[in-house]
Amino acid sequence: MYQYSEFDRTFVNQRVAHYRDQTARYLDGKLSDDEFLQLRLRNGLYIQRLAPMLRVAVPYGTLSSKQLHALAAISRDYDRGYGHLSTRQNMQFNWPAVADVPDILQALADVDMHAIQTSGSCIRNVTTDQFAGAAADESIDPRPFCELLRQWSTSHPEFEWLPRKFKIAVTGAKADRAAVGVHDIGMRIYGTAANPASAEIDIYAGGGLGRTPVLGALIRERLPVQHLLTYTEAIMRVYNRYGRRDNKYKARIKILVRALGADGFKAQVDAEWAHIKDSASKVPPEELQRLSQFFQPPLFVEQPDNAAALADLRFANPNFNRWLTHNISAHQAPGYAVVTLSTKSPGVPPGDVSAEQIDAVARWAAQFSYSEIRISHEQNFVLPHVPVSGLFELWQQACAMGLGSHNIGLLSDIICCPGGDYCSLANAKSLPVAEAIQRRFDDYDFQFDLGEIDLNISGCMNACGHHHVGHIGILGVDKKGQEFYQISLGGHAGHSGDAPQLGQIVGPSVARAEVCDVIDKILQVYLHNRFADESFLNCFSRIGMAPFKESIYAAAA
Amino acid sequence: MPQLLRKTEGQWAISEEPKSLWQSEAEWQSGQALLVAVDSEPSVEWLAASSISVDFPALTDGRGLSLAVLLRTRLNYRGDLVATGNVHEDIAHFLARCGYNVIELPEHKDLNTALQWIAPHTGFYQASVDSPAPVFSRTSG
């Protein structure tokens, strides 16, 4: 993991001091609500429907045990004893008091963390593959490059006041678990760990979900990595100068890319880049080596062959067997596994975790996973380096703490934004919909039979729940003051290594009470039409929308 | 008298100065003080201005920051660069790093606060007009 230098520590402490003074001036009446709004957003503080919400940056989703324990302590000391894993790999607290936030930020700074640029119209926390540095299908660990971008974008004087928020995602693996196609900038890195300075990057720009979902255009192929910052700077400058500022719904970079055309946009970026290509921001190879050192894999020890013992345990414990089937991913090192701990069980909002659970995950990481934890954008915890011999014990402990659900990738592993229960932008509630679906389709055998299905729910067009890229997407809409839900099918974020695809809307939106029935009909159409073990997505692309439409709306017509 | 901060020989201080006679781009002639909008395209002709002032429509409008960077690094403009309009005391440090050497605050604003926070950080991650070396050129090697 990246380790803060004295420079980083000083920087974050100075930022806390500045924000402490801003808060004091605000509480003193010297800053207006509007002025303070802009300052607090850039330090992670939203005011939501019920209370403030503080979004803590978890750079590219990576945390240490010590940091996770600190987050548990913050949730106890300043919140109601729980936290929320966001769809952008961050941790959110829902009930802090405005006056306490400087102290919370100091508590974060004390464990080398911050909440800088987690909201507001600026460059947000860079996200990546939650399995980075562990996944078997990875060509190069993207995190050194994410860290380079994190440092460069932190308090960047020129790009702190953009037309709109700006999200960068990076991947170094074959399967795109970072969804680079639906980000303002998406980066695909190719290279080898041995020589990070010779890595190359494909750069996509103008992707995004929200009101106008669109996939990013490939504007630069195989950019040598030393140009990573200068090329990003060129994109940011073109966007900062020419992105629309008159209408917040047209202010994202995707609108600019569309207005200029991908080629026109690329031409402007290239023209700008020609001026700065060899500036001081060109990254020296030593810097890439230096950053890569922080992300060296742990010293894995050779594991005894315990295949027989494991097979016995699987046989004796059906749920353990299921957990191994769904929650474990292949690791680069023999004898190790990547474990995803699911936060999804009926009655608990997806991504919500209690202080006790947070502490437990931090302890398990220390015991089983070299003190390293990841947060996935599917709102689950990941322990990236668990020896296979420790899996059974870890599973037992996870079950005892309510984190043992064996449902990763299944219907009940729902991605869901906070929606109308918390978010003041919402058109409709999302959490009760998630819960109703989880309860209705609680039967494991049914879920297992369905196989992999991503069901994503957003409470409004802003698409924090990534509904466009759900195999089944649910979007809350407002119809004359009533909560309705629009269902889409066939979206995916590019998980299987294919190019991502946006879902298609099935038809008129439905009332909340009908959502579960509609989902049931969709699933039945799939089950009746699939060939052998054909996945939901493949079946959908083969048979198309018509049979689903027919089944859902037939009776009404 | 406009209230402003001025940087002289690397030091920021509160300064009382008579108001300049700014001319908009349409009326301006070489040798005069030029007032431009944040969305102007910088032109080499501007180098003949006695000083250049950029009018910020809102504290959230970052176009004036990119404009300053272009003036300082692309056109190598060396004269007074003034941020004016809706300029905020907590944004002053960004303006300074992008190359403004004069920061004019609206009348109801407290110059002392702006001066106090003109440099909240002692070091920076990225290169900018006022600190041209990024952090890695100082840490590596």
Ligand code: SF4
């Ligand atoms: S999708 Fe809408 S309702 Fe949900 S969290 Fe985002 S802004 Fe709020």
